[in-house]
Amino acid sequence: xxxxxxxxxxxxxxxxxxxxxxxxxxxxxxxxxxxxxxxxxxxxxxxxxxxxxxxxxxxxxxxxxxxxxxxxxxxxxxxxxxxxxxxxxxxxxxxxxxxxxxxxxxxxxxxxxxxxxxxxxxxxxxxxxxxxxxxxxxxxxxxxxxxxxxxxxxxxxxxxxxxxxxxxxxxxxxxxxxxxxxxxxxxxxxxxxxxxxxxxxxxxxxxxxxxxxxxxxxxxxxxxxxxxxxxxxxxxxxxxxxxxxxxxxxxxxxxx
Amino acid sequence: xxxxxxxxxxxxxxxxxxxxxxxxxxxxxxxxxxxxxxxxxxxxxxxxxxxxxxxxxxxxxxxxxxxxxxxxxxxxxxxxxxxxxxxxxxxxxxxxxxxxxxxxxxxxxxxxxxxxxxxxxxxxxxxxxxxxxxxxxxxxxxxxxxxxxxxxxxxxxxxxxxxxxxxxxxxxxxxxxxxxxxxxxxxxxxxxxxxxxxxxxxxxxxxxxxxxxxxxxxxxxxxxxxxxxxxxxxxxxxxxxxxxxxxxxxxxxxxxxxxxxxxxxxxxxxxxxxxxxxxxxxxxxxxxxxxxxxxxxxxxxxxxxxxxxxxxxxxxxxxxxxxxxxxxxxxxxxxxxxxxxxxxxxxxxxxxxxxxxxxxxxxxxxxxxxxxxxxxxxxxxxxxxxxxxxxxxxxxxxxxxxxxxxxxxxxxxxxxxxxxxxxxxxxxxxxxxxxxxxxxxxxxxxxxxxxxxxxxxxxxxxxxxxxxxxxxxxxxxxxxxxxxxxxxxxxxxxxxxxxxxxxxxxxxxxxxxxxxxxxxxxxxxxxxxxxxxxxxxxxxxxxxxxxxxxxxxxxxxxxxxxxxxxxx
Numbered sequence: 015x016x017x018x019x020x021x022x023x024x025x026x027x028x029x030x031x032x033x034x035x036x037x038x039x040x041x042x043x044x045x046x047x048x049x050x051x052x053x054x055x056x057x058x059x060x061x062x063x064x065x066x067x068x069x070x071x072x073x074x075x076x077x078x079x080x081x082x083x084x085x086x087x088x089x090x091x092x093x094x095x096x097x098x099x100x101x102x103x104x105x106x107x108x109x110x111x112x113x114x115x116x117x118x119x120x121x122x123x124x125x126x127x128x129x130x131x132x133x134x135x136x137x138x139x140x141x142x143x144x145x146x147x148x149x150x151x152x153x154x155x156x157x158x159x160x161x162x163x164x165x166x167x168x169x170x171x172x173x174x175x176x177x178x179x180x181x182x183x184x185x186x187x188x189x190x191x192x193x194x195x196x197x198x199x200x201x202x203x204x205x206x207x208x209x210x211x212x213x214x215x216x217x218x219x220x221x222x223x224x225x226x227x228x229x230x231x232x233x234x235x236x237x238x239x240x241x242x243x244x245x246x247x248x249x250x251x252x253x254x255x256x257x258x259x260x261x262x263x264x265x266x267x268x269x270x
Numbered sequence: 271x272x273x274x275x276x277x278x279x280x281x282x283x284x285x286x287x288x289x290x291x292x293x294x295x296x297x298x299x300x301x302x303x304x305x306x307x308x309x310x311x312x313x314x315x316x317x318x319x320x321x322x323x324x325x326x327x328x329x330x331x332x333x334x335x336x337x338x339x340x341x342x343x344x345x346x347x348x349x350x351x352x353x354x355x356x357x358x359x360x361x362x363x364x365x366x367x368x369x370x371x372x373x374x375x376x377x378x379x380x381x382x383x384x385x386x387x388x389x390x391x392x393x394x395x396x397x398x399x400x401x402x403x404x405x406x407x408x409x410x411x412x413x414x415x416x417x418x419x420x421x422x423x424x425x426x427x428x429x430x431x432x433x434x435x436x437x438x439x440x441x442x443x444x445x446x447x448x449x450x451x452x453x454x455x456x457x458x459x460x461x462x463x464x465x466x467x468x469x470x471x472x473x474x475x476x477x478x479x480x481x482x483x484x485x486x487x488x489x490x491x492x493x494x495x496x497x498x499x500x501x502x503x504x505x506x507x508x509x510x511x512x513x514x515x516x517x518x519x520x521x522x523x524x525x526x527x528x529x530x531x532x533x534x535x536x537x538x539x540x541x542x543x544x545x546x547x548x549x550x551x552x553x554x555x556x557x558x559x560x561x562x563x564x565x566x567x568x569x570x571x572x573x574x575x576x577x578x579x580x581x582x583x584x585x586x587x588x589x590x591x592x593x594x595x596x597x598x599x600x601x602x603x604x605x606x607x608x609x610x611x612x613x614x615x616x617x618x619x620x621x622x623x624x625x626x627x628x629x630x631x632x633x634x635x636x637x638x639x640x641x642x643x644x645x646x647x648x649x650x651x652x653x654x655x656x657x658x659x660x661x662x663x664x665x666x667x668x669x670x671x672x673x674x675x676x677x678x679x680x681x682x683x684x685x686x687x688x689x690x691x692x693x694x695x696x697x698x699x700x701x702x703x704x705x706x707x708x709x710x711x712x713x714x715x716x717x718x719x720x721x722x723x724x725x726x727x728x729x730x731x732x733x734x735x736x737x738x739x740x741x742x743x744x745x746x747x748x749x750x751x752x753x754x755x756x757x758x759x760x761x762x763x764x765x766x767x768x769x770x771x772x773x774x775x776x777x778x779x780x781x782x783x784x785x786x787x788x789x790x791x792x793x794x795x796x797x798x799x800x801x802x803x804x805x806x807x808x809x810x811x812x813x814x815x816x817x818x819x820x821x822x823x824x825x826x827x828x829x830x831x832x833x834x835x836x837x838x
Contacts, residue, residue, distance in 0.1 A: 082311035089722050089731065090307065091745035132296070137743045139304045140296035181316075187295045188306040191837045192321040197312050 063261035067105045071253015072098035075129020075145055077238045078245060083131045083143045091136035099128035099144050101251045115160055121153040127249050144185040149176035165217035178204040178237055199237035208233025225257040305738055305838035313827040321820040329814040330737060332834040334730040337665050337708060337806035411437050411453045420516055421547040423535050430518050431458045436470045438478050445491035446499060449511045452478040457518035460558040465517055472573040476582045483763055486585050489624050492761045493694045494593045494701050498552045501600050505544040514553035526563035532556045532584040534591035554588035556581055579630040583621045590620035594701050602704040609667045609707050614677060615684035619697045622685055623765045633681045634768055641755035643771035649785055652681040654778035660792040663804035664729060665708055674780060685770055686732045690747050691718025693758025694765040730832055733808035736791055737836050740773045
């Protein structure tokens with residue numbers, strides 16, 4: 015519980031930074047927070063299961079790129095509608111469970127972030143502009159699971175520490191033409207942070223278990239497609255997914 | 271629950287495998303076949319891919335260098351390139367601390383006009399002390415008898431011996447409800463041998479005559495206000511209502527086919543105590559050789575000939591300079607005139623706005639009765655030179671560097687802002703403001719409805735407009751060509767601007783004196799010029815012609831240069 019208190023303290027720091035300074039969260043504090051979560055998740059608290067999860071959904075991107083596209087489109091006499099971009103993620107995780115509802119896990123995987131703006135009207139052809147990037151994420155998670163017959167349901171809270179490993183792609187699609195660019199942000203701008211939650215429903219399949227979940231993440235990053243600005247951008251994604259896990263001790267434990 | 275698993279996986283797979291879903295390809299729009307235009311919002315090294323599908327398209331990149339000179343301090347190490355082809359690198363335009371000794375008379379005049387008032391020491395203190403102003407009674411000039419030795423602007427000695435050949439007025443004008451008198455002088459050596467009374471009468475008739483809204487004076491002062499008036503500066507000459515035009519061989523070059531067609535020299539607005547070589551007249555000078563050139567009329571001079579029409583257009587041009595100096599430096603209180611590129615842009619906008627009224631092609635180079643973009647392979651007006659030198663900078667602030675080619679750049683830009691941001695009102699807003707640099711243009715564009723009115727954005731939008739000028743359906747803010755006249759009204763007078771299609775003008779090489787074979791602006795290719803790219807300029811790069819399929823480009827874009835992609 016002391017360690018939980020430590021988490022809470024860091025959370026307070028983060029909130030304080032956001033409210034008082036009005037700037038992005040301090041990276042050092044966040045790194046320490048994620049590190050602490052990782053250690054927590056890796057603690058030998060009980061049975062260990064290994065899983066792979068795949069999710070897909072939609073993403074929202076709010077930053078200089080949006081402003082740039084919006085400004086250009088409006089200048090081109092077109093109306094602009096922020097839209098959602100298809101995104102997804104693939105993770106491998108190790109989850110530590112003990113008797114009781116609490117579980118802790120740490121996941122490593124790739125997350126796909128993106129955003130979209132639709133420009134229409136005026137005398138120019140409609141245009142769909144998208145921005146996307148793939149990051150390598152380390153994600154400690156704390157969750158609760160409750161039995162429901164042979165199955166179980168629960169919720170997860172997580173924080174993510176990510177590193178953009180792909181170029182930043184921008185895509186402009188017109189009815190008959192597509193233009194795209196692959197841009198490499200500066201090294202110091204590649205990192206990002208996010209927090210998210212999931213609602214999970216799981217059921218056993220022999221030594222395996224299958225979870226389906228809906229999830230949402232909100233992140234802050236400093237990479238963006240616009241030059242000359244370092245303002246933080248906000249990333250969001252929401253989707254559905256499935257996780258297949260293996261636990262050699264599951265037969266003994268089973269779901270109640 | 272077992273059914274939920276495959277269903278979920280099927281949905282995810284469908285999402286991931288749907289290319290159109292990922293790209294979000296739109297179905298169309300009002301103009302699905304229109305040019306695809308986008309702005310690349312970043313700099314650095316990146317790959318740009320274009321996929322035109324099965325339809326052959328032209329792919330262009332436009333590189334726009336910021337007008338902010340300071341932004342290039344760190345960019346000179348970076349090269350602008352596409353697929354390894356090095357394009358012009360942005361650098362700041364040369365800004366000498368002192369005006370160049372090798373400048374031509376015309377350049378010296380332009381430089382003087384820009385700072386005449388502040389150089390004279392007529393600061394606020396003098397202005398405040400000078401009240402009640404410098405009004406005086408006009409003297410009476412008599413045609414055929416009054417003579418004057420005018421100072422030559424380059425030699426600073428009075429060697430234009432001239433005689434008054436025409437007096438028109440006094441005529442009460444609407445601009446300030448006071449009388450104006452036009453006095454036309456002709457160099458004695460020109461009189462009878464080259465310049466005749468019908469020529470003088472024709473010139474006077476175009477500039478000032480009885481009646482409202484029927485001459486260059488009325489048309490331009492309705493937009494900009496009067497050319498002179500009562501001031502509180504003691505070193506400016508009094509307001510008499512006289513406007514003088516001198517017909518002489520400017521520069522003594524005896525050239526009937528080009529050179530300096532006319533000039534306004536603000537030194538003449540000052541008292542001798544301020545500038546010793548002043549003629550103490552509100553005046554401008556017109557070249558006699560070109561006005562008398564009758565080669566286009568089989569040896570008989572006619573006011574409908576090519577060069578007389580050029581001269582009539584020049585009346586509007588120089589008159590704008592005259593008004594500009596007074597309205598900006600004195601009335602608006604700027605203390606000086608605008609940067610040379612702005613002053614020359616305004617002068618050509620005045621020509622453009624008055625062309626149909628004057629019955630001349632004007633800088634557009636199209637018959638004044640035609641509102642559409644005119645004939646193909648046009649070689650007239652200012653645009654042929656712009657098409658040849660499309661990469662030259664716009665905001666040339668150094669008068670000593672402003673030359674023939676820069677007139678075309680200034681006109682091309684001025685023609686665009688006028689057609690998009692208020693027409694005659696835009697001109698008025700530039701001239702009658704206290705701003706002397708690019709801010710004058712930015713404020714006027716904003717007043718005319720531009721949402722992005724900073725000069726960098728205007729320059730970028732201007733380039734796209736040039737490329738889209740063969741279409742009559744370009745969005746607001748990108749219009750050169752509506753297929754007809756575009757009108758604007760100021761103080762009850764309506765002004766018309768004809769359509770322009772840059773792809774109907776052949777490029778003109780001013781050094782070799784030859785026209786290119788392919789109409790349209792200069793597109794850089796692998797054989798294009800590789801000199802430095804100046805601030806406030808555009809480089810048009812033809813990335814692919816009649817191309818179908820997918821193609822990748824490796825682009826290196828320095829900070830301060832923006833890239834616009836146009837696929838058409």
